[in-house]
Amino acid sequence: MNKDIYIKEDNNKFDVLIVGSGITGGFAAKEFCERGFNTLMIERGRVVEHRVDYPGEGKPVWDYDNRMKVDNLLAEQQHKIQKDCYAFHDGTKHFFGNDRDLPYQTAEGTDFRWIRANQLGGKSLLWHRQSYRMCPDDFLANKRDGHGNDWPIRYNDLTKWYSYVEKFVGISGNADGLANLPDSEFLPPFEMLKPEQDIKAAVEKAFPDRHLIMGRTAHLTKPTTLHMQLGRVQCQARNECQKGCSFGAYFSTQSATLPAAARTNNLSIAANSVVHSLIYDEKTNRVKGVRVIDNEDLSTREYFADVVFLCASTVGSTQILLNSKSKKFPNGLANSSGVLGHYLMDHNYNARASGDLEGYEDEFFKGRRPTGCYMPNFQSRPETYAKGYKRGYAYGMSAYRSDWRGMAGQDGIGADFKDKLTKPGKWGAGFYAQGEMLPEFDNHMSLHPTKKDKWGIPQIVFNAKYGANENAMMDDAAEQGVKMLEAAGCTNVQGSTSYQYPNRAPGIAIHEVGTARMGRDAKTSVLNGYCQAHDIPNLFVPDGSSFSSSGTVNPSLTFMALTVRAVDYYAKERKAGRI
């Protein structure tokens, strides 16, 4: 990246401040820059240059100090929370937050796993890339069953923005024509393996309301001109994405939105800039800018603009708002409703089922597929809810052929055992649930009255847990998973839940949403349907905090669609002189 793009002190007023550089911040920057706005992206962490700063990439396992495992002392002292994330290892640890420097609290009797990625690109470098549209039922769930507030938007409000985003991102998938999972604009899907095809056929026959499809993922299986102009090329099926990808084959800020924004010459980036709070002008009822504390030397500075887009992640954006207090907003900026910080949700990945699959000895594969199969939520309307709980869940699913990692613990000593480990073993298959979490007022985050982090920002206190509804859902998901694998002819089928373990508490799904929810009524919601604060017209929060309900699909694609729609709305309102 051109060095001139990075700034530190700057007293000039920008057109736009974007706080955060992840999935939403990157997209906001691209959209504003392409519309000609003088844009400043503010990132609390260090710069990560595409291709240059991916030290784990292309390094064989034996070249790692500890074969990709993390030094125990380092993990215990600096990554006590982050180490619970599936993607945390020696090739990715530099993209995860340092828990020693990023303390937070949890209320007694609750737990929360807050996974952090504080660097340019944020969690877009680390995400799992699964990309699904929310379905029409998702936007009606709160209205239909009375939990949470009604979404102020419907699926149709987002369709054209989903399409726009998908063409730019590049989503591989199959057009399945399902009502409960609308199709995206697709690049070719990854291949579904023969055992998976057979499980699909058996399950769909035994359970006609359920559909097993190829996972949809933000990988370039066949890049378009749009992608190649940004230096992105075809996915090589390494499935080592979280180390960083020099092929630019998966969507990240670095691979896609940042180069698109930078080529307009309208982008500046302030890295190592921790936003303490927003600067609010009571007379005009506008935000004027942000107060920043330097990540490294703790000095202070300010940036100014006509509009602020908070894209600092659900918890991050909400923390900034809660910490922006004034006479008019003593409980946090744009919080006249009092719901800011409440209705914290995450997904619930705490049920699974797996079994052995006989046969298929002559089936194998080449490459490492960076996605699995997927079964969308089949309980998206009250009349389809299961007995004993509300809402539903989706499943990730895949068939796999076991290898030495699975066979190492089996009986065997000597030459035959050694030879066996060099060959693929038996096939197996598994379903992994991904459940919705109900919006509850009591599940919330607040600022600690006295404890602060090293930047002097009050620490967050999480007070959230999976409730009886979520646990009943996981119990059922484990049971249904078992039934489907048995219907598909699997043997040794076992189901299990894991919500009882502290390290499987909310946060660990890394789909936290809902703490500045959108709604029609300013008395009960923070944002309107354009992610614009009801209280302050030049403040937008298009990240996950805007969600009224969690739905069941991976949320990033919807973050992007909401962001682009919010930018488009602001640009038009400003042109019309209404903001």
Add this chain to the structure above:
Amino acid sequence: MTQNTISNDNRRAFLQRLGGVLGAATVASLTAGTHLNVAFAYSPQTDSASKAGKVFSLTQMKILASVADTILPRTNTPGAFDLDCHGFVDHQLATCFSKEATKPYLSAVNLFDESFTTLAPDARQKALMDLEAGKGFDENQQNDFRALKSLIVFGYFTSEYGASKALRYDAVPGGFKSIPYKPGDKGWGNFAYY
């Protein structure tokens, strides 16, 4: 050749392959900013069984080496001893495990005394098979041994030989597809997660 040089060579090889797709100019920029910390890095040794380790005493290292080589003996391919799996286990326990978490591994090695190392290969194999079958050993001891065995196997198949010669190493597959499997074909040697 030091471990550091091996690391850079492998990374360079990766970057050369990448060059075919992205162009040499881009790849040249990739070589900037990479650095490798070797202070605590494991690198295979040839004499791990003749000196005390970081976790194990000299006697325990001899036993561990003998156990490892019984589980994965030298055949027409190197065995666990040849690949210093015992040295690796010692390093890994010292570096990546809490003291508490090393206990099962220490207990497993302590199931044997030095006389184990003097047994004939067949007798050593039978002794470990009996252990796995629970003949004369309780369930905790079986579990401890299984943990140790798994770490030895991990050490073998994440070594350069294990991952790239004993198995098929495919750094940049180029795509994903199903292929037929013929009896005798080796499995893949690299994974997204270990």
